[in-house]
Amino acid sequence: MPSTLAEYGKKFEDWMVEIFYEYGLFVGKNPFWFLWGPLICTLLCVPGLFFLRINLDLYKLFVPLDAPVRYEFERNQDFNKMPAGNLDAPARVRRELAETDFEMDKLRRDLEMLMADARGEEYLPSAPLDYFSFIDNNQIGEYANETRFKRQNGFDGKTVRPKRKRKESKKTINKLVAAKRDILRFYVVHKNFENLLQSKYLGPLYEYTNEMMKITTEYNGNVVGIEDFCDRGAEKTCTNTLNSWIKHADVLFRDGTVKANPNLQLSYPVLYLFNRPKDIGNVIYGVDVEGEKNEIKGARVLTLHWFVNYPATPENNAAYLAYRERLNDFWQEIATKTELEFIPHNDKAMDDEMMKIIESTVPFAVPATIMLILFVTISNFSFNKVKSKPVEMYLGVWCVIIALIMTFGIFFYCGASFNPVTSTMPFLVLAVGVDDDFLMVGAWRELDRRLPVHQRIALVMGDAGASITVTSVTNLFCFALGWLMCSTPAVADFCLITAFGVFLDYLTQITFFAAILTYSGRKEETGGLASCCYKKIDVRPAEISTNDANNTIDENKIDCQHHAKAANIPYMHKFFEHQIAPFILKKWIKVISWLFYAAYAVISLYGCCILKVDISPVKYIRDNSPIQTFVKLADKYIWADNVMPTFYVMKPPDLRDQTQRAQFNEMVFRLEHTNYSIGRVSTNLWVWQYQEYMNDFPNVDLSVEFYNKKYLRDFFSQLDYSQYRDKVKIIDNATRNEPCVSAFSFQTSFYGLDSWDKRQAELFHWRAIINEYPQYDMFLAGIFSPFLIDQRRTIAPSSMQQSVFLMTFSLLSISMGVCGGLALLGSDLDSVSMGCIVMAIGLAVDYSVHICYRYHRSEKKTGPDKVQDALSSVGWPVTQAVGSTLFGLAVLPFVPAYLVRVFFQTVYLVNIIGLIHALLWLPQLIAALDPCDRVPLRFQNSKIKLSIA
Structure with a gap:
């Protein structure tokens, strides 16, 4: 029985060799089933490919499973599902109250009086104006109904549109089709980022929006325009009312007198018209303000909006994309004639980008495969037909393709989806899959050709x-x-499907490719599977036929654990044995190489030190994407100037109690006074507006009748306060004057968050504040890009856990070089590079393992001799493996996407650095540390004397 750990290891190693030897004998004698078995399995998996689903949901892909934002998102959905509740008035009645002619006329008179007063004119009632609207987060607070105004003033309400060529079937829409909801959005900036709140820009800009309403494009024989995609709402027609604020802003900023009017407070992000708050934080950005009230002086970014809502059929979606492209062209034409730029963006733009990355990346698998085939074919062709293996290696590439088909077929059938990160998986498996082929062919070439084919396979x-x-x-x-440790779903899915692909590739190599080598060996004397490419001439004596019974070796004398190489091994194997190995073991080469390693370590460590966590939407879009401009603009203004999170109170305080109201106000006050808060002027809280409204009823006691549904109904029915109704959830069966508010939400704004570090710190600060008030069961949502923030806290620990868990000398060194190299090449630590680093950890050890294993199995007596033996066996196959990877993936830089670029950089770094370790530093190190070369001199001398005697 073994007595030491080393002996147990040797025993296990010999057992592995014996098992594979017996397995090889079985394959060599029965290659038919090992050839056709994988092919049959592949055919069975092909139908699974038709279950392909593509996941483009950034939230599902890139939000860590344990991220607070996932909890917040799910609770936000719960809040939205809560019934609004009934305030004892039918919805129809409340809607009619909000649209009464009295309210409309009141608003019209307010506006006209304000404008007349600003111009110093006498107010004369005129025809109704178009309604004045502002965007409140994701809903519209409408002051008036344009259709009603037109009807009251003699208009028939019909819109003149160009004649359209339509199919009759399009008149009937299947109501079962899910609706596509989106926002067509264009951000307007001056080419020199000047103030846009000037009449010379605002007036023409509104006219451009009216022109855009007439833009059409032809798709699939049909003319489509905004009316085919817009959300008509209650008006049942498409209007430009969302952008009518520009027309009114033109009047307001035409001269400075209107801003001095006491009835108008032009504060940001909430302005007050006749003391009525209106949120404009999502309409203008890059705002210059002054004074305690944040009065607007100018703005550098304006927003144009159109709501989209149509049946989401594939044909409609394609038509919508074509229409959007036409709109982009329209605004580009305007930009060429003006000083303005128009940056398109919509809520589904990132989804489109994810799809375009997949569409841009996957087709490159074809040229990558072709280049890989060319490399392995050419590098294994020889004019000596018994050593030439081009067709065999070509079929080795097909081993990888077979493994990929089976992998995707099984995963898609089981419900797994394809995403932009997993789109790089085929390139990875192609890159590493053929490595085993090179090693098996290299081992084949070293064997004595007099052995029977099945013995050689064994x-x-x-x-x-x-x-x-x-x-x-x-x-x-x-x-x-x-997969187990990474909390980012997209990276975890990539790891899982790659692990399965690597496993299936391994199985195809030891079955399908082993069978190919068997059939090749049977025809080796005529050129293997490429026999047709060689002339049929007599074989030289040194290459005598393997089927010549007079020259075969007795099978009983074969020892699978100890067998000599053939005398006539290929030239490249000899080159690594007699040229490379002695060269790298010379003392002066060792000194230079380790000085080079010291420099490499310093540079790598420096790169690791500057490798920072940087999460940005730029990492998930193409380099040439039009969204790049939006992201830069958003980073500078939109995500910095007016961040308005929504705070949800799931267990409201008893608002009849003045003490509880004061405590709740204290919490709001703290949120309003962080380092980046805009302050009280930006807070959008229904409770305060309701209290002001109740002040008009001096006889009402709030401590008793705060929850009186009559007052609540009247409050929410007011046009100015109807915007709060969907933010408050009412309990229907609450008794009279008892608490009937089950939950509500409010907003307050922040500015100056011009970096992701600041955004992350502020988000954690908000969470910390609301966590101090557990009695309210609060959470927040609707901030930044939710899939980005919480990644920053989880990515670095995940990468370090995986790295520390697996490190050996080569693994640590190569991983260090890869991380440092990625940093020096401009990559950051994010969910994309994290997946690549996980990949590098696995790949880094491959080449070193082959060298160490062959060194350990060598029966030579000294370290240098073992190095020569190891490099002779696997030096050239390892070099071929690296060369095939580098050559095959050389097409990837043509994909202009960060996630593909980082993948390419990682693969190249790990292969180049791994090859240098395997062929230079590792052989030098193991030879220097080998016990055979560390026998004390006195023992060596005593052995010499003993042998002489």
Whole structure:
């Protein structure tokens, strides 16, 4: 029985060799089933490809599973599902109250009086104006109904539109089709970022929006325009009312007198018209303000909006995309004639970008495969037909393709979806999949050709089987660990599907490719599977036929654990044995190489030190995407100037109690007075407006009748306060004057958050404040891009956990080089690079394992001799493996996307650095530390004397 750990390891190693040897014998004698078995399995998996689903949901892909924002998002959905409640008045009645002619006329008179007063004119009632509207987060607070105005003034309400060529079937829409909801949005900036709140810009801009309403495009034989996609709402027609604020802003900023009017407070992000608050924070950005009331002086970004709502059929979606492209062209034409720029954006723009990344990346798998095939074919062609293996290696690439088909077929059938991160998986498996082929072919070439074919296959599996098993298990383990430990779903899915792909590729290599080598060996004397490419001439004596019974070796004398190489091994194997190995073991080469390693370590450590967590939407879109401009603009203004999170109170205080109201106001006050808060002027809280409204009833006691549904109904029925109704959830069966508000939400604004570090710090500050008031069961939502923020806290720990868990010398060194190299090449630590680093951990050890395994199995007596033996066996196959990877993936830089670029950089870094480790530093190190070369001199001398005697 073994007595030491080393002996147990040797025992296990010999057992592995024996197992693979016996397996190889079985394959060599029965190649038919090992050839057709994987092909049959592949055919069975092909139908699974038709279950392909593409996941473009950034929230589902990139929000960590344990991120607070996921909890907040889910609770936000719960809030939205809560019934609004009944205030004892039918919805129809409340709607009619809000649209009464009295309210309309009152608003019209207010506006006209304000304008007349600003111009110093006498107020004379005129025809009704178009309604004045502002955007309140994701809903519209409408002051008036344009259709009603037109009807009252003699208009028939019909819109003249160009004649359209339509199919009759389009008149009937299947109501079961899900609706596509979106916002067509264009951000307007001056080319020199000048103030846009000037009449010379506002007036023409409103006219441009009217022109845009007439833009049409032709798609699939039909003319489509805004009327085909807009959300008509209650008006049942498409209007430009969302942008009518520009027309009124033109009047307000035409001269400075109106801003001095006491009835108008032009504050930001909430202005007050006749003391009525209206949110404009999502309409203008880059705002210059002055004074305690944040009075607006100017703005550098304006917003144009159109709501979209149509049946989301594939044809309609394609037509909508075509229409959007036409709108982009229209605004570009305007930009060429003016000083303005128009930056398109819509709520589904990131989804479109994710799809375009997939569409841009996946097709490159074809040229990558072709280049890989060319490399492996050419690098394995020889004029010596018994050593030439071009067709065999070509079929080795098909081994990888077969594994990919089975992987995707099984995963898609089981319900897994495809996403932009997993789109790089085929390139990875192609890159590493053929490595095992090179090792198996290299082991084949070293064997004595007088052995029977099945014996040679057995010895190949005995020599290479354990080695490729170790590397495959390492890769499988690393990706499986990444799946278990990574909390970002997109990266976890990438790790899982890659682990499965690596496993299936391993199975095809030891079955399908082993069978290919068997059939090749049977025809080796005529050129293997490429026999047709060689002339049929007599074989030279040194290359005598393997089927010549007079020259075969007795099978009973074959020892799978100890067998000599063939005398006539290929030239490149000899080159690595007699040229490369002695060269790298020279003392002066060792000194230079380790000085080079010291420089490499310093540069890598420097790169690791500057590698920072940086999460930005830029990482998830193409380099040439039009959204790049929007992201830069948003980073500078939109996500910085007016951040308005929504705070949800799921267990409201008893608002009849003055003490509880004061405590709640204290919490709001703290939110209003953080380092980046705009302040009280930006807070949008229904409770305060309701209290002001109740002040008009001096006889009402709030401590008793705060929850009187009559007052609440009247309050929410007011046109100015109807915007709060959907923010308050009412309990229908609450008794008279008892608390009937089950939950509500409010907003307050922040500014100056011009970096993701500040946004993250402020978000955590908000959470910390509301967590101090657990009695309210509060959470927040609707901030920034929810899939970005919480990644910053989870990415660095996840990467470090995986790295520390697996490190050895080569693994640590190569991983250090990859991380440092990525930093120096401009990459940051994010969900994309994290997946690549996980990948690098698995790949980094591959080449070193092959060298170490062959070194350990060598029967040479000294370290230098073992290095020569190891490099002779696997030096050239490892170099071929690296070359095939670098050559095959050389097409990826043509994909202009960050996530593909980081993948490309990682693969190149890990292969180049891994090859240098495997062929230079690792052989030098293991030779220097080998116990055979560290026998004390006195013992060496005593052995010499003993042998002389």
